[in-house]
Amino acid sequence: MESSATTNIDDEHDPEGATVAYERAQMHTLLDQARGRLDEIDRAVAALRSGEYGTCERCGQPIGGPRLAARPATRRCRSCADLPREPA
Numbered sequence: 656m657e658s659s660a661t662t663n664i665d666d667e668h669d670p671e672g673a674t675v676a677y678e679r680a681q682m683h684t685l686l687d688q689a690r691g692r693l694d695e696i697d698r699a700v701a702a703l704r705s706g707e708y709g710t711c712e713r714c715g716q717p718i719g720g721p722r723l724a725a726r727p728a729t730r731r732c733r734s735c736a737d738l739p740r741e742p743a
């Protein structure tokens with residue numbers, strides 16, 4: 656992306672393949688998702704250190720081994736997972 660910032664590629668009229676703009680948008684989405692996952696992992700590590708890992712952030716009940724095995728960075732039990740988060 657950085658190298659293409661100084662070039663003037665007009666691919667909008669290329670009948671084949673995706674445009675550079677589309678691929679950039681897709682890359683931004685993937686980067687945002689990866690950053691979100693890293694944030695979740697950082698929070699899980701912090702919870703491990705504080706001893707709160709495996710405890711639902713909403714109801715305080717244990718999240719449960721199977722759910723943690725499937726989603727190690729989750730912060731809510733299955734019952735609370737679909738409930739909206741409180742505004743920060």
Ligand SMILES: [Zn+2]
Nearest residue numbers: 711714732735
């Ligand atoms: Zn819960």
